Amino acid sequence: MHCRAATIRPDNFIVGATGDWEVVIGLEVHAQVNSCTKLFSGAATAFGGQPNNQVSLIDAGMPGVLPIINEKCIEQAIRTGLGLNARINTYSVFERKNYFYPDLPQGYQISQNRYPIVGEGFVEIYVEGEVHKIGIERLHLEQDAGKSMHDTRNEYSYVDLNRSGIALMEIVSKPELHSAKQAQAYVLKLRNILRYLGTCNGDMERGNLRTDVNVSVRRPGEALGTRCEIKNLNSVRFIGKAIEAESHRQVELLEDGCKILQETRLFDPNSGYTRPMRSKEEAHDYRYFPDPDLLPLELNEAFIEGLAANLPELPDSKFKRFKKEYGLTSYDARVLVAEKRNADYFESVVGGCEGKLAANWVINDVFGRLNREGLDISSSPVSSDQLCSLLKLITEGTISGKIAKEIFETLWSEGGNPADIVSARGLAQVTDTTQIEAIVDEVIKANPMQVQKVDDNPKLLSWFVGQVMKATGGKANPRSVNKIVRKRLALN
Amino acid sequence: MWDKILTISNATLKSISRIASGYSKGNFTPNSVIEATLQRIKRLEPKLQAFDLILAEAAREAADLATRAIERGHAIGPFHGIPFALKDLIDVKGLITAGGTVVYADRIATATAPLVSRLLSGGGILIGKTKTVEVAYGAWGTNEVRGTPWNPWDEQIHRTPGGSSSGSAVAVASGMASCAVGTDTGGSVRIPAAWCGVSGLKVTEGRMPLEGVQPLAHTLDTPGILANSVLDTSIMFEIMDGRHPIEITESIKKQVGLYGELKRGVAGLTLGTLCELERENIHDTVLEHYDAALCRLDRLGAQIVPLELEVSSKQMRDDIGIIMSYEAYYHHGPMYEEASNKIDEHVRKRILAGRDITSAQFIEALKRRKQNQVKVLKMLAGIDAYITPTVTSTPLPISYVDQCQTPARFTRIANYLAFCAMSVPMGLIEGKGPTGLQVIAKGHNESMALRIAAAFEKEFGHLPTPPVALF
Numbered sequence: 001m002h003c004r005a006a007t008i009r010p011d012n013f014i015v016g017a018t019g020d021w022e023v024v025i026g027l028e029v030h031a032q033v034n035s036c037t038k039l040f041s042g043a044a045t046a047f048g049g050q051p052n053n054q055v056s057l058i059d060a061g062m063p064g065v066l067p068i069i070n071e072k073c074i075e076q077a078i079r080t081g082l083g084l085n086a087r088i089n090t091y092s093v094f095e096r097k098n099y100f101y102p103d104l105p106q107g108y109q110i111s112q113n114r115y116p117i118v119g120e121g122f123v124e125i126y127v128e129g130e131v132h133k134i135g136i137e138r139l140h141l142e143q144d145a146g147k148s149m150h151d152t153r154n155e156y157s158y159v160d161l162n163r164s165g166i167a168l169m170e171i172v173s174k175p176e177l178h179s180a181k182q183a184q185a186y187v188l189k190l191r192n193i194l195r196y197l198g199t200c201n202g203d204m205e206r207g208n209l210r211t212d213v214n215v216s217v218r219r220p221g222e223a224l225g226t227r228c229e230i231k232n233l234n235s236v237r238f239i240g241k242a243i244e245a246e247s248h249r250q251v252e253l254l255e256d257g258c259k260i261l262q263e264t265r266l267f268d269p270n271s272g273y274t275r276p277m278r279s280k281e282e283a284h285d286y287r288y289f290p291d292p293d294l295l296p297l298e299l300n301e302a303f304i305e306g307l308a309a310n311l312p313e314l315p316d317s318k319f320k321r322f323k324k325e326y327g328l329t330s331y332d333a334r335v336l337v338a339e340k341r342n343a344d345y346f347e348s349v350v351g352g353c354e355g356k357l358a359a360n361w362v363i364n365d366v367f368g369r370l371n372r373e374g375l376d377i378s379s380s381p382v383s384s385d386q387l388c389s390l391l392k393l394i395t396e397g398t399i400s401g402k403i404a405k406e407i408f409e410t411l412w413s414e415g416g417n418p419a420d421i422v423s424a425r426g427l428a429q430v431t432d433t434t435q436i437e438a439i440v441d442e443v444i445k446a447n448p449m450q451v452q453k454v455d456d457n458p459k460l461l462s463w464f465v466g467q468v469m470k471a472t473g474g475k476a477n478p479r480s481v482n483k484i485v486r487k488r489l490a491l492n
Numbered sequence: 493m494w495d496k497i498l499t500i501s502n503a504t505l506k507s508i509s510r511i512a513s514g515y516s517k518g519n520f521t522p523n524s525v526i527e528a529t530l531q532r533i534k535r536l537e538p539k540l541q542a543f544d545l546i547l548a549e550a551a552r553e554a555a556d557l558a559t560r561a562i563e564r565g566h567a568i569g570p571f572h573g574i575p576f577a578l579k580d581l582i583d584v585k586g587l588i589t590a591g592g593t594v595v596y597a598d599r600i601a602t603a604t605a606p607l608v609s610r611l612l613s614g615g616g617i618l619i620g621k622t623k624t625v626e627v628a629y630g631a632w633g634t635n636e637v638r639g640t641p642w643n644p645w646d647e648q649i650h651r652t653p654g655g656s657s658s659g660s661a662v663a664v665a666s667g668m669a670s671c672a673v674g675t676d677t678g679g680s681v682r683i684p685a686a687w688c689g690v691s692g693l694k695v696t697e698g699r700m701p702l703e704g705v706q707p708l709a710h711t712l713d714t715p716g717i718l719a720n721s722v723l724d725t726s727i728m729f730e731i732m733d734g735r736h737p738i739e740i741t742e743s744i745k746k747q748v749g750l751y752g753e754l755k756r757g758v759a760g761l762t763l764g765t766l767c768e769l770e771r772e773n774i775h776d777t778v779l780e781h782y783d784a785a786l787c788r789l790d791r792l793g794a795q796i797v798p799l800e801l802e803v804s805s806k807q808m809r810d811d812i813g814i815i816m817s818y819e820a821y822y823h824h825g826p827m828y829e830e831a832s833n834k835i836d837e838h839v840r841k842r843i844l845a846g847r848d849i850t851s852a853q854f855i856e857a858l859k860r861r862k863q864n865q866v867k868v869l870k871m872l873a874g875i876d877a878y879i880t881p882t883v884t885s886t887p888l889p890i891s892y893v894d895q896c897q898t899p900a901r902f903t904r905i906a907n908y909l910a911f912c913a914m915s916v917p918m919g920l921i922e923g924k925g926p927t928g929l930q931v932i933a934k935g936h937n938e939s940m941a942l943r944i945a946a947a948f949e950k951e952f953g954h955l956p957t958p959p960v961a962l963f
Binding site: 240252271 | 499500503504507511514517519524920922956957959961962
């Protein structure tokens with residue numbers, strides 16, 4: 001109240017001593033394409049093979065061999081483009097990006113420069129109660145490089161070419177992100193879309209989703225400031241930390257009257273520093289030119305339409321459908337669609353019962369428990385079938401919610417079939433009304449004082465219900481009990 | 493009321509001078525700075541454990557008053573509206589001074605220490621009382637009873653924050669307070685400053701009032717300052733030294749007095765450095781940073797002179813050991829003699845060692861100290877300062893600490909000689925943490941220590957926000 005300015009400032013501004021600063025972030029995500037073989041060769045792409053066991057002559061840069069484009073990779077790139085609401089370019093060109101490095105035996109990387117396969121698109125992210133539409137600048141295909149290993153032996157460096165030639169999609173966002181949180185949400189959303197599409201595993205630890213972050217700061221409303229690029233971030237947490245460290249570093253420099261140098265930097269998670277890469281490594285003139293071994297890639301509309309028609313349901317539409325079809329809240333729907341496997345689990349549970357009931361059980365009981373025990377949905381001790389039949393028992397009125405929790409515990413630790421557990425332990429609810437009526441009558445008979453009072457104090461009704469529940473060991477159906485007690489006491 | 497917390501830049505929140513400049517430009521108010529600070533504490537304190545007491549409500553009230561005063565044009569000076577932390581060894585009326593123990597946890601102060609009064613009347617906002625080694629007796633920063641603060645330079649491994657002003661240094665390094673008060677009897681401000689990557693100044697003994705400061709060894713005790721830059725250290729030093737805030741504002745504006753000194757550089761100064769003998773048993777990386785620092789000072793025009801002091805650092809350390817444990821036993825012996833008291837066993841050992849020192853040994857040590865002070869002063873004629881690494885290693889994993897050793901080898905020199913000394917960051921070793929450069933200047937010559945530190949800092953730059961305190 002005393003700081004009037006606080007309420008009108010967007011909370012993602014960095015407030016400096018001399019004024020406010022807006023952070024501008026653009027991301028380049030390198031996603032390894034899900035395909036059995038490499039972009040231009042028939043060598044396998046599987047992770048974890050013996051070094052240099054998945055290398056063809058092309059990947060090793062041998063002379064006299066020609067690249068052949070992998071149709072599967074093209075399909076995957078187009079499907080990704082469609083998933084990002086992007087324009088697919090029917091004409092694109094592979095060019096050579098020339099540079100010299102030990103893990104690049106060809107002496108150039110085949111990439112797309114002027115004519116990428118996918119043009120502008122967008123994704124929607126949800127951050128702190130707001131939806132932001134983030135523009136995609138382009139998506140292009142390129143080859144991955146091999147891997148240098150310097151720490152195997154002191155006197156040698158080794159090169160593993162298994163990765164050399166695997167297809168990468170470079171997905172470039174527009175500079176439309178304004179905080180570390182937004183950038184993190186963007187990467188998570190992108191990864192989610194790629195996983196739904198099955199075009200990339202998105203496994204950051206294995207390096208098949210790597211991110212370069214461009215950060216600059218400016219006074220709100222002014223032209224873009226000089227940016228720095230932070231290379232090769234391989235976890236969502238580091239993306240956040242790197243952006244904070246870098247944007248605050250730039251604010252400090254500018255407030256001290258210094259200039260920002262456009263440069264490539266590395267983030268060191270141990271020190272919290274971003275530090276410049278040696279400028280030698282980045283002062284490149286790549287001398288791009290169209291690869292003479294590869295014709296321009298021309299696609300026909302029917303091919304693209306065919307792929308579009310067979311696209312799986314994506315997170316945003318699943319989110320809308322979950323809300324509509326199952327009557328879920330936005331929160332529940334968002335939690336469920338955030339991982340494809342979670343959404344699938346929910347959908348195979350929801351078959352026999354109401355959506356909200358299934359969502360509550362899946363989110364609170366299953367996910368909550370998995371989280372606490374550090375488990376993944378794929379290793380959940382309670383399968384979706386088991387949970388589905390458990391919830392069916394609730395819906396049918398065979399067991400109460402309370403009993404269901406007990407059975408869930410048993411399923412978690414011992415496994416089994418919910419229906420069998422119910423009959424084996426005699427846990428089924430008493431729904432036989434004559435049996436309940438008899439118990440109700442007994443309770444009423446035994447408590448004449450309470451019966452007199454109930455007219456003045458209708459709240460006593462629940463006391464009667466409680467007594468009946470107690471007498472049945474919690475097995476009576478509370479709804480039937482309620483109904484019968486009302487009837488017997490002549491209450492409405 | 494506070495639906496949105498401002499993201500105040502890390503560099504601003506950690507700096508007295510930047511905050512003051514933001515206030516005067518009207519870009520933010522004490523309300524938002526205190527709120528951002530409290531927010532940071534809420535986020536980081538569960539991991540860092542720097543505080544024994546957080547004064548959130550009192551700080552909010554003070555911020556409110558400061559905001560109104562500044563908005564109406566009644567700014568007191570450069571310390572107005574600055575969040576500071578206080579080592580829990582120093583009295584504030586109505587608050588407990590536990591001195592890092594649980595035994596003293598019922599000692600409610602009846603008066604505020606004059607040092608604190610000066611900071612408060614300068615407009616400072618007390619944000620909390622910070623963790624300390626029990627009765628300030630220990631330089632690793634560990635406290636087995638009330639907990640050891642987490643050094644913010646390592647996310648995974650719990651490393652020594654340095655002590656005894658451990659919480660103060662951690663709070664300042666992570667931006668949970670812009671600056672903090674510590675105390676220094678053998679290195680208790682400079683060691684945590686070095687290991688947490690902040691500036692630490694130990695003032696000359698007798699320069700500032702010690703009333704309301706729980707004693708460890710009254711002969712050697714001095715207050716000290718922890719801040720994120722030499723300029724900030726200077727501002728806080730002058731406030732604590734009793735200078736009027738308006739005068740400080742004027743001096744800063746005109747760049748005169750101490751602020752003129754900070755700009756003078758080191759060209760023409762003669763700086764004594766470690767001789768070959770004293771370079772033994774220092775970690776390689778620390779030595780590397782130390783030599784690089786000397787190179788920088790040399791490049792800036794200082795004359796670097798390796799110096800063999802007539803009294804070795806070991807002799808000084810041993811004498812200080814005698815004086816410290818003898819006096820500490822006098823002050824705290826009863827608490828540590830009582831076997832049923834819940835206390836840190838490492839500190840108990842140090843204190844009880846004082847029981848076996850005879851008064852003759854004690855008086856001998858005091859006498860030798862006087863004689864050695866004269867000797868060293870004579871040989872330092874023509875030398876402006878003595879430069880050492882603050883500590884011989886980077887922060888150690890807590891589990892590696894040998895409590896029978898002390899990391900105070902070079903810091904005790906200043907306490908022994910009744911000099912003043914400053915530690916400034918001189919490097920950062922990835923995955924391990926910062927190292928500090930110690931500038932020891934003669935008694936009452938704080939401006940020389942600050943001047944050399946400022947010249948070095950300008951050349952070296954500031955450390956970034958430590959990884960734990962990032963997003």
